[in-house]
Amino acid sequence: MNQQSILSPKYLFFIFLTTLSIHCYSKNIDGIINFGDSLFYQQDYDNALNEYQRAFFFSLPCNKQALSNKIAGCYIIIRELDKARDYFDTAFYYSENDSEKIECNLHKIRCYILERNYGYALIKLNEVETNSNFYFNSEKELLKGISYFGTEQYDKAFQAFNEVVDTTDTVKISQLSYLLNNFNKLKRPYPAVATIMSILVPGSGQIYAGYPFAGINSILLLTGLTYLSFQVPILAVIAIPFIYRYYMGGILHSNQYAKERKMLRKEKFYNDIMTIIPETEFSRTCFNVQGKENRYRNYLESSDSEIKVIFSLLFLTYKQFFSSQDVNACVFNPSCSVYMMEEIKKEGAFLGFLGGLDRLLRCHSFVNEHDYSYDLITEKYNDEP
Amino acid sequence: MMNLKRLATSSCILLIFTIKLYSQDVWDYSNSLKYANYLFQSKQYRFSAIEYERVAYLEPTDSLAKLRIIQSYRLMNDYNNANAKLEKYFPGRSPNYPENFAIEKVKLLFFEQQYTETYSFLLENNTIDPTKKIEYELGSLLMQHKWMETKILTNEYLKSNQKTQSIDYLYNISLQGLNIRYKSPYSAALMSAIIPGSGKVYTKQLKDGIYAFLIISAFSYLTYNSINHNGLNAGSILYGSIAFSFYAANIYGSFKSALRYNKKKNQILTKNIENLLIEQ
Numbered sequence: 071m072n073q074q075s076i077l078s079p080k081y082l083f084f085i086f087l088t089t090l091s092i093h094c095y096s097k098n099i100d101g102i103i104n105f106g107d108s109l110f111y112q113q114d115y116d117n118a119l120n121e122y123q124r125a126f127f128f129s130l131p132c133n134k135q136a137l138s139n140k141i142a143g144c145y146i147i148i149r150e151l152d153k154a155r156d157y158f159d160t161a162f163y164y165s166e167n168d169s170e171k172i173e174c175n176l177h178k179i180r181c182y183i184l185e186r187n188y189g190y191a192l193i194k195l196n197e198v199e200t201n202s203n204f205y206f207n208s209e210k211e212l213l214k215g216i217s218y219f220g221t222e223q224y225d226k227a228f229q230a231f232n233e234v235v236d237t238t239d240t241v242k243i244s245q246l247s248y249l250l251n252n253f254n255k256l257k258r259p260y261p262a263v264a265t266i267m268s269i270l271v272p273g274s275g276q277i278y279a280g281y282p283f284a285g286i287n288s289i290l291l292l293t294g295l296t297y298l299s300f301q302v303p304i305l306a307v308i309a310i311p312f313i314y315r316y317y318m319g320g321i322l323h324s325n326q327y328a329k330e331r332k333m334l335r336k337e338k339f340y341n342d343i344m345t346i347i348p349e350t351e352f353s354r355t356c357f358n359v360q361g362k363e364n365r366y367r368n369y370l371e372s373s374d375s376e377i378k379v380i381f382s383l384l385f386l387t388y389k390q391f392f393s394s395q396d397v398n399a400c401v402f403n404p405s406c407s408v409y410m411m412e413e414i415k416k417e418g419a420f421l422g423f424l425g426g427l428d429r430l431l432r433c434h435s436f437v438n439e440h441d442y443s444y445d446l447i448t449e450k451y452n453d454e455p
Numbered sequence: 456m457m458n459l460k461r462l463a464t465s466s467c468i469l470l471i472f473t474i475k476l477y478s479q480d481v482w483d484y485s486n487s488l489k490y491a492n493y494l495f496q497s498k499q500y501r502f503s504a505i506e507y508e509r510v511a512y513l514e515p516t517d518s519l520a521k522l523r524i525i526q527s528y529r530l531m532n533d534y535n536n537a538n539a540k541l542e543k544y545f546p547g548r549s550p551n552y553p554e555n556f557a558i559e560k561v562k563l564l565f566f567e568q569q570y571t572e573t574y575s576f577l578l579e580n581n582t583i584d585p586t587k588k589i590e591y592e593l594g595s596l597l598m599q600h601k602w603m604e605t606k607i608l609t610n611e612y613l614k615s616n617q618k619t620q621s622i623d624y625l626y627n628i629s630l631q632g633l634n635i636r637y638k639s640p641y642s643a644a645l646m647s648a649i650i651p652g653s654g655k656v657y658t659k660q661l662k663d664g665i666y667a668f669l670i671i672s673a674f675s676y677l678t679y680n681s682i683n684h685n686g687l688n689a690g691s692i693l694y695g696s697i698a699f700s701f702y703a704a705n706i707y708g709s710f711k712s713a714l715r716y717n718k719k720k721n722q723i724l725t726k727n728i729e730n731l732l733i734e735q
Contacts, residue, residue, distance in 0.1 A: 098482075120502045127490050304681055304690045421707065427700055428708030431670060436662040 099129050103137070110144065119144040135164035142177065151181045172198060172206050179213055180352055188220035208234050212347070216356060219340060224253040234347045245346050249339070256332065256339055264328035268321040275324025280331045288320040288395050319397040369411045377419040385411050401437050403450035406430050412455040425455070484513040488520070495523055500531040518553070525559050534567050550580040557582050561591050562733050570598040586619060593625040594732045600721050602632030621731065628724050635720050640713040647709035651702055654709025658716045667705045674698035 106121030119141060126137040138161035145154035155178050162174040175198050182191040195214050200206035215230035228250045235242045259279045268275030272292050276285035295313045299306035344353060366389055370382040385407060393407065400406050410426025417425060432453075442451035487509045494503035504527035510520040521544050528537035541560060545552050552560060557580050564573040573595040577588055589612050596605045609626045618626075638658050647654030652668030655661075675698045681691035 116501075120505070123494075123499075123502070124490055127493060128486065302690060304677070304685075305693075307677060424700075424704045424707040425711070427704030428711065431667045431701060431705060431708060432663050434662070434666045436666070441660070 099125050099133065102128075103140075106140070110140075115144045115147050119148075131164060132166075135161050135166070135170060138164065139174075139177070146181065146184070149184075151185050155181045168201060169203065169206070172200060172203070176206070176209055176213065180356075183213065183216055183220065183356055184352075186220065188217040191217045192221070212353060215347075216353060219336075219343075222256075224250075224256060228253070231343060231347055242346050246343070249342060249346070253339070256335055258335075259328040259331055261325045261328040261332075264324040265321055268324040272317055272320050276320065276327055279324055279327035281327045284323065284327065284394065287391055288316065288323075291316050291391070291395055292320070315397050315399065316392075316395045319395045322397060323395065366408075369415070372415065375419070378414060381411070381414055381419060381423070401433055401435065401451055402429070402442070402453045403445055403448045404454075406433050409453070409455050416455060429453070482509070484510065487513060488517075491520070491523065495527065498530075500527040503527045504531070504536075518555075522555050522559060525556070525563075529559070529563055529566060532566075534563055537563055550576045551582050552580075554582045554584065558587070558591075565594075565598075565729055565733055568598075570595045574599075586616075589616075590619075590621050590625065591732060593622065593629075594728050597625060597628055597632070597728055598725055600632065600725070602629045602635075605629035606633065624731065625728070628728065632721075632724055635724075637717045637720070638713040640710045643709040643713040644706050647706045651705050654706070655712055658709065658712040660712055660716075663708075663712070667701070667708070671698060671701050671705060674701060 102121050102125040106118045106125065109115075109118035109121060122137055122141045122144065126134060126141060129137060138157045142154040142157035142161065145151070145157060158174050158178040158181070161177075162171055165171045165174060175194070179191050179194050179198070182188075182194065191213065195210060195217065198206075198210055200210050211230045211233035215227045215234065218224070218227035218230060228246065231246060232243070235246060237243070264275035264279045266275075267278050268288075273285040273287075273289035276282070276288060292313060295309045295316070299309040299313070347353075366386060369385060370379065373379045373382045388407060393405075402409065404412065406426065406429050409429045410422065412422075413425035413429075414422030416422065437451055439451075442453055444450075445452055487506060491503055491506035491510050494500075494506055504524055507520045507524045507527060511517060511524060514520070521540070525537045525540050528534070528540065537559075541552065541556060541563075542549070545556065550557065550560070560576065561573055561583075564570075564576060574592060577583070577592045577595065580588070583591070589608075593605050593609060596608065605625065606629045609622065609629065612622070643654035643657050645654070646657050647667075650668070651671040652664035652666075655664035655667060674694055678691055678694040678698050681688070681694055685691065
């Protein structure tokens with residue numbers, strides 16, 4: 071009798087209604103998430119973010135953890151790392167078990183590493199309890215290795231990387247120890263040595279740092295100006311201050327060049343390590359050194375008259391061979407040469423040239439915050455054309 | 456048994472309500488509005504504009520959603536789209552949009568720094584509340600630095616109306632504006648042509664003036680010295696050109712310095728007007 075009553079149409083209808091309500095609800099949210107996923111795979115991250123946020127807003131708490139992770143993933147790709155960290159925090163809040171919580175923490179640490187905040191990443195890594203889980207242990211050691219590598223504690227970095235490599239794989243372990251024996255190369259070129267060399271023989275520091283053209287440029291500029299001062303003594307009044315500036319500039323630049331070269335070596339070395347240990351998309355890209363773009367070419371490309379082309383060429387020559395050797399002397403942002411080019415673009419060649427010269431007359435050490443607003447980031451006074 | 460049957464029936468009815476409750480469409484009017492409000496409040500204006508578009512499509516009579524669309528575009532600095540939406544919702548009704556939309560139009564014009572257009576729009580408009588309208592009119596005149604016109608308009612208004620706090624504030628600005636002693640760019644240029652650097656001193660840039668005077672004098676002396684000792688040669692021509700270029704640049708610089716001085720004086724007075732009127 072009881073069996074019959076359970077299978078009766080009334081009860082079946084009851085069960086149908088119960089499942090339908092859940093089905094109707096989840097279908098709606100799932101549709102949004104699927105659409106978000108499809109946008110994500112089409113690399114339309116902004117709109118994917120919008121769909122995920124809508125799903126997050128309407129979804130039940132049980133779905134919010136996964137959605138927070140997806141939103142944070144979008145923010146990482148569009149490099150808004152502070153927001154990504156916030157969403158990993160939200161994901162942590164909605165996590166239902168330890169492994170989800172550990173995953174959120176590790177994601178957050180990845181954000182710190184992408185921000186190159188290695189010290190903080192290491193502090194946070196020490197707080198993470200992996201519960202002896204093999205996957206999390208290995209991830210933690212990998213992140214530790216990257217963070218130590220970032221802070222240039224190479225011996226500790228190699229110790230951590232060793233933990234990631236499979237202990238039975240002797241080939242990989244020997245490759246890693248070979249790299250470990252060569253990590254002293256990462257300390258070279260020494261910035262201090264480059265500086266001392268440039269003090270003793272101008273240009274030699276740049277050549278030592280691996281930038282021979284910059285070194286030759288420095289030597290030619292300084293010898294040329296010195297020769298000119300001796301040949302035409304009356305020009306010495308102008309030449310001597312510039313000799314001093316280019317000499318000091320050479321010393322500062324050689325130090326910077328050495329640091330830059332070290333970074334490039336570090337990136338290459340890191341890529342070598344990543345060929346040995348199991349790499350991820352994150353670990354592959356987190357040490358990419360971004361190349362400099364030559365934004366000053368725009369002035370030449372946008373020149374609409376012969377005189378502007380001449381000014382643009384003079385400006386590019388100045389930037390390439392003179393300004394690159396100079397100390398950071400201008401008190402304003404943008405610098406006087408850029409200001410002159412902007413003025414020429416705006417007011418025409420004649421008035422722009424006069425405006426640029428007037429800016430040179432205003433560029434002195436007595437400028438203060440009363441006259442112009444001060445930018446704490448660039449440490450310069452703002453003076454837009 | 457009968458009670459059980461009743462319980463089952465009432466449960467079924469309750470479940471139908473749950474379906475209604477749970478299966479509600481997240482794309483429907485009320486949910487879209489809820490989400491759009493969340494986006495607007497969390498300042499994600501790019502997304503809130505799209506979401507309010509959906510709300511306005513689902514409920515074309517919802518004028519608040521339309522207003523929010525325009526506000527979202529304005530707050531993300533997309534003035535063209537904001538103006539286009541305004542024209543789309545009320546074709547040919549400019550300047551007499553409904554009050555909130557007319558105020559939004561005024562704010563848009565303020566954001567675009569089109570103060571003359573703002574004033575003429577307000578003159579033709581008759582939907583905005585008169586007290587608010589006079590505040591915007593005074594604001595647009597002050598932003599054009601028409602101090603005397605502002606004073607006259609305020610006095611005329613106060614003959615038949617009461618003074619509010621905002622009007623008092625704007626009136627005081629006009630009085631302060633009338634007391635500004637502007638520097639003439641032509642006088643500055645002339646002064647620098649006679650004594651290099653004096654135009655800069657006249658525009659209260661003492662350090663720039665002294666520095667320019669020293670540099671121009673130094674190069675002029677070098678030119679004079681060079682010609683005296685060696686006659687006209689490459690060195691003297693170089694020094695002469697530098698001295699003359701700096702001299703000409705200083706005249707032009709003094710002219711611009713006076714303009715900058717006047718602009719700075721105006722800005723000190725008008726810097727709070729936009730905040731006062733737009734954030735109302």
